[in-house]
Amino acid sequence: MSVLEIKDLHVSVETDQGTKQILRGVNLTINEGEIHAIMGPNGSGKSTLAYTIAGHPKYHVESGSILLDGAEVLTMTVDARARAGLFLAMQYPVEIPGVTVTNFLRTAKTAIEGEAPPIRTWIKDVRQAMTNLRMDKTFAERNVNEGFSGGEKKRNEILQLELLKPKFAVLDETDSGLDVDALKIVSEGVNRAKANTGLGLLLITHYTRILRYIHPDFVHVFVNGKIAEQGGPELADRLEDEGYDRFLVPSNVG
Amino acid sequence: MSAASALSKSASKTVPESTTPTADSSTLPVGQHGIKEHSDGRFGYVPVQTRSARFKSVNVADFEAVTGREAVWKHSPVAKFTDLTAGALDGSRYTVESTPSADVSVEWVPRTDARIGTAGLPEERAAANAWSAFDEALAVTVSGEEAKEITVTRSGLGTIARGAHTIIEAKPFSQATVILHNTGDARLSENVEIILGESANLTVVSLQEWDDSAVHLANHFASVGRDARLKHVVVSLGGSIVRVNPSVRLAGPGSDTLLLGLYFADAGQHLEQQVYVFHDAPRSRSRVNYKGALQGQDARTVWIGDVLIGNKAAGTDSYEQNRNLVLSEGTRADSIPNLEIETGDIVGAGHASATGRFDDEQLFYLQSRGITEEEARRLVVRGFLTEVVQQIGSPELEARLQLAIEAELIGTDDK
Numbered sequence: 001m002s003v004l005e006i007k008d009l010h011v012s013v014e015t016d017q018g019t020k021q022i023l024r025g026v027n028l029t030i031n032e033g034e035i036h037a038i039m040g041p042n043g044s045g046k047s048t049l050a051y052t053i054a055g056h057p058k059y060h061v062e063s064g065s066i067l068l069d070g071a072e073v074l075t076m077t078v079d080a081r082a083r084a085g086l087f088l089a090m091q092y093p094v095e096i097p098g099v100t101v102t103n104f105l106r107t108a109k110t111a112i113e114g115e116a117p118p119i120r121t122w123i124k125d126v127r128q129a130m131t132n133l134r135m136d137k138t139f140a141e142r143n144v145n146e147g148f149s150g151g152e153k154k155r156n157e158i159l160q161l162e163l164l165k166p167k168f169a170v171l172d173e174t175d176s177g178l179d180v181d182a183l184k185i186v187s188e189g190v191n192r193a194k195a196n197t198g199l200g201l202l203l204i205t206h207y208t209r210i211l212r213y214i215h216p217d218f219v220h221v222f223v224n225g226k227i228a229e230q231g232g233p234e235l236a237d238r239l240e241d242e243g244y245d246r247f248l249v250p251s252n253v254g
Numbered sequence: 255m256s257a258a259s260a261l262s263k264s265a266s267k268t269v270p271e272s273t274t275p276t277a278d279s280s281t282l283p284v285g286q287h288g289i290k291e292h293s294d295g296r297f298g299y300v301p302v303q304t305r306s307a308r309f310k311s312v313n314v315a316d317f318e319a320v321t322g323r324e325a326v327w328k329h330s331p332v333a334k335f336t337d338l339t340a341g342a343l344d345g346s347r348y349t350v351e352s353t354p355s356a357d358v359s360v361e362w363v364p365r366t367d368a369r370i371g372t373a374g375l376p377e378e379r380a381a382a383n384a385w386s387a388f389d390e391a392l393a394v395t396v397s398g399e400e401a402k403e404i405t406v407t408r409s410g411l412g413t414i415a416r417g418a419h420t421i422i423e424a425k426p427f428s429q430a431t432v433i434l435h436n437t438g439d440a441r442l443s444e445n446v447e448i449i450l451g452e453s454a455n456l457t458v459v460s461l462q463e464w465d466d467s468a469v470h471l472a473n474h475f476a477s478v479g480r481d482a483r484l485k486h487v488v489v490s491l492g493g494s495i496v497r498v499n500p501s502v503r504l505a506g507p508g509s510d511t512l513l514l515g516l517y518f519a520d521a522g523q524h525l526e527q528q529v530y531v532f533h534d535a536p537r538s539r540s541r542v543n544y545k546g547a548l549q550g551q552d553a554r555t556v557w558i559g560d561v562l563i564g565n566k567a568a569g570t571d572s573y574e575q576n577r578n579l580v581l582s583e584g585t586r587a588d589s590i591p592n593l594e595i596e597t598g599d600i601v602g603a604g605h606a607s608a609t610g611r612f613d614d615e616q617l618f619y620l621q622s623r624g625i626t627e628e629e630a631r632r633l634v635v636r637g638f639l640t641e642v643v644q645q646i647g648s649p650e651l652e653a654r655l656q657l658a659i660e661a662e663l664i665g666t667d668d669k
Binding site: 081094096107160164 | 579610612614615616618619620621622623624625626627629633634635636637638639640641
C-alpha cells in the first residue's frame with residue numbers, strides 16, 4: 001500500500017519584500033485510498049503546499065521532507081515526481097500553444113508509463129474519459145487550455161487525472177469558478193478515478209461546497225502555514241456554519 | 255504598431271519626394287482653428303502611401319549606397335554584407351543538381367530571354383546588384399498537366415560574392431512542385447522570377463539549409479495569371495544571415511496564392527522575410543502564414559507583411575498572419591503587418607501578428623505531467639511549426655522538415 005508522508009515541512013518564497021516564510025512545519029500522512037481535505041482561509045499556504053509537493057521552482061524548501069513510499073520526493077525533478085506517481089490538478093492551468101490535447105495526453109502517458117500506450121485501447125480510453133466528463137470531441141484537437149473556459153480547464157485537469165492514473169493527486173481549488181453543473185461533473189470524475197485506481201487524494205479548498213460531492217475521510221484546517229485542527233467530515237460542517245474566524249483571531253495579528 | 259502608421263513610415267522613405275502629391279500649405283484656408291504649420295516642419299507633406307509605387311530599377315547605380323536607415327534595410331545587419339550591396343558580384347554559372355522529371359526542363363538561358371523582368375524588378379540595391387551582374391539565368395520551365403516534383407540543389411557556391419538570377423515558369427494548365435534546396439556555404443544576392451500562366455498550379459519551396467557562415471539575400475518576384483494558383487514556401491533553418499523576400503502580384507482574375515514561411519533562428523542567426531502581396535485583379539485570393547521559433551542569444555527574426563489591394567481588385571479575399579515562438583532569453587522577433595486597401599468592394603481582408611514565449615510556467619505544467627524538459631520543448635516547437643509544415647503538400651519534404659526541426663532543437667540545446 002502506498003503512502004505519502006509530509007514531515008515538518010518549512011517552505012519560503014522570494015518576494016519583493018524579501019524572503020517570506022509560508023509553510024511553518026506541516027505534518028500530514030495520506031494513505032492510498034484516503035481523501036484528505038485541506039481547508040483554510042486565503043493566504044494560509046494551501047496552494048504553496050500543493051505546488052511544493054509538485055516541485056514548482058518558485059518555492060524554497062527550508063527543511064522537512066516529503067516521502068512517497070519512503071523515497072524522498074524533494075530531491076526529484078518535477079517530471080520525476082510525476083513519473084513516481086504524483087499529480088497536481090492546478091487551479092490555473094496554463095495554455096500550451098501549438099500542442100493539441102491529444103498529442104499532450106499521449107506524450108504524458110508515454111512519459112509516465114515509460115512506453116507508448118497501445119493505440120487502439122488508448123484512443124478508446126481517451127474517448128470514454130472525455131465522454132464521461134461531457135467534453136466535446138473537438139477538445140481533442142484544440143491546443144491545451146488555449147481559449148478554454150474556466151470550467152473546461154478544470155475538466156481537462158480531471159481528464160488527465162483519470163488517464164494518467166497517479167498514486168496520489170493534489171487538487172488545488174478545483175472547485176473554484178465552477179457552476180454547480182460543472183462542479184458535479186468534475187466531482188464525478190474525481191470519484192470515478194478513485195474508484196478505478198484507489199488513489200489517495202489531497203483536496204485543497206476554501207469552501208465546503210465540493211465536499212458535498214467528494215466525501216473526505218479527514219479534514220484539516222490550515223491556518224498560517226500549518227495545520228491548526230484536524231478531524232473527520234464533521235469538521236467541515238462546523239466550518240460551513242462558523243467560518244474560519246475562530247482560527248484567525250489569535251493567529252493573524254501580525 | 256498599427257498598420258497605417260507602419261505603412262506611412264516605410265513608404266515615405268522609399269519614394270523620391272519630388273513625385274509625392276504635396277498639398278501647398280499656402281493655399282490652406284486661413285482663420286480655421288487649428289490649421290497651422292506643425293512645428294516639425296512637415297505639415298502639408300503627404301507621403302506616397304502605395305506599396306506598388308516604390309522605386310524600381312535593374313541598375314545598381316540607380317540606388318544610393320545602403321546605410322541601414324532605409325525602410326527595406328533598417329532591420330538587417332547591412333554592415334555584414336557590403337560585398338553584396340556595394341561590391342562587384344560574380345555572375346557566372348554555378349553547379350546545379352536537379353532531379354530529372356518529365357515535362358520540367360532546367361537550363362541556362364541568356365540575359366536576352368524574353369521572360370526576364372516580366373515578374374518584377376528590384377526595389378533595393380542588393381537585388382539590383384545581382385541583376386546587373388548575372389551572366390546567364392537558370393530557367394526551370396514546367397509544362398504538362400500531371401503533378402510532379404523536382405528538386406534543384408545548390409551546394410557549392412562557396413565564399414565568393416555572387417549574383418544570380420533564376421526563372422521558374424509554369425506554362426498554362428501545368429502543375430508541379432519545384433524545390434530550391436540551398437546547402438553549403440554562400441555569399442549570394444539573387445533574384446528569382448516566378449511566372450504562372452493561366453490556370454497553372456505551382457508550388458515553389460525555397461529551402462535554406464545553408465552552413466552557419468552563409469549570407470543569402472533573395473528577392474522572389476511572382477506573377478500569377480488568370481485562375482492560376484501559386485503556393486510559395488520559404489523555409490529558413492541554416493545560414494548566418496538569410497533574407498528571402500517574396501513579392502507576389504496576383505495579375506489575373508481569380509488568381510490565388512498561399513504564402514507559407516517557417517523559420518528557426520538560433521544563437522546569432524538573422525532570418526528575415528519581407529512578404530508583399532499585390533492584388534491587382536478582381537476575385538483574387540491570398541493567404542499568408544509565417545511561423546518562426548527563436549532560441550539562443552541574439553537569435554533574430556524579421557517578418558514584414560505588406561498586402562496591397564489595388565483599385566482593380568474587386569471581390570478579393572486576403573488574410574496574412576505571423577506567429578513567433580520565443581524559446582529563450584536574448585532573442586528578438588520583429589513582426590510588422592501592413593494592409594493597404596484601394597477598393598471598398600472586397601470579400602475580406604485581415605491580418606494578425608503574435609509573438610509569444612514558451613515560459614517557465616508552461617514548462618512546469620508539462621513537466622508536472624511526467625514530460626522531461628527536453629521533450630517539453632520539442633513538443634511545443636513541433637506543435638507550433640507543424641501547422642505550416644503540413645500545408646506544404648510534399649510528404650517526403652514534410653517528413654524531412656520534421657527531422658530538421660528536431661535537429662535545430664537539439665543543436666541549440668548544446669549552446
